[in-house]
Amino acid sequence: MSQQTVSHSEEKSSWVSGLAALIVVAALVLYYTLIDQSLLVRLAVLFGGIAAAVLIVAISPDGRRFIAYAKDSWYEVKKVVWPTRKETTQMTLVVFGFVLIMSLFLWIADKLIEWLVFSVFLGWK
Numbered sequence: 480m481s482q483q484t485v486s487h488s489e490e491k492s493s494w495v496s497g498l499a500a501l502i503v504v505a506a507l508v509l510y511y512t513l514i515d516q517s518l519l520v521r522l523a524v525l526f527g528g529i530a531a532a533v534l535i536v537a538i539s540p541d542g543r544r545f546i547a548y549a550k551d552s553w554y555e556v557k558k559v560v561w562p563t564r565k566e567t568t569q570m571t572l573v574v575f576g577f578v579l580i581m582s583l584f585l586w587i588a589d590k591l592i593e594w595l596v597f598s599v600f601l602g603w604k
Contacts, residue, residue, distance in 0.1 A: 495535060495536065495539040495541075495542075496536065496539070496541065498535060499532035499533075499535045499536045500532070502528050502531055502532040502535070503528060503529060503532045505528060506524060506525050506527070506528020506529060506531075506532075507525065507528075509521075509524045509525070509528070510522075510524055510525040
């Protein structure tokens with residue numbers, strides 16, 4: 480019984496999403512076919528169609544789940560403790576310092592290996 484309910488819910492959801500997509504396409508087609516109308520009328524048709532599609536999707540089960548997910552995500556973002564400007568600057572300077580020290584170390588290691596290979600092992604001068 481639950482298999483049928485899930486399948487029916489998925490069919491309804493895809494049907495609603497298809498209808499919303501069709502409305503957006505129709506709004507775009509009308510926007511370009513009403514070329515002899517004023518820009519205000521054409522924009523009203525376009526944005527009205529997009530708003531209708533968004534409304535249809537928002538009242539669908541998938542839309543409600545998405546809205547709940549977005550609200551939960553926003554709530555989690557509010558709980559994040561963001562670093563202060565001073566902390567951010569300090570950590571950036573630490574990273575730059577580490578990169579500088581690491582680049583010097585790698586340059587010295589490269590020159591040492593180069594000297595060992597070419598001068599010591601191969602005898603090139």
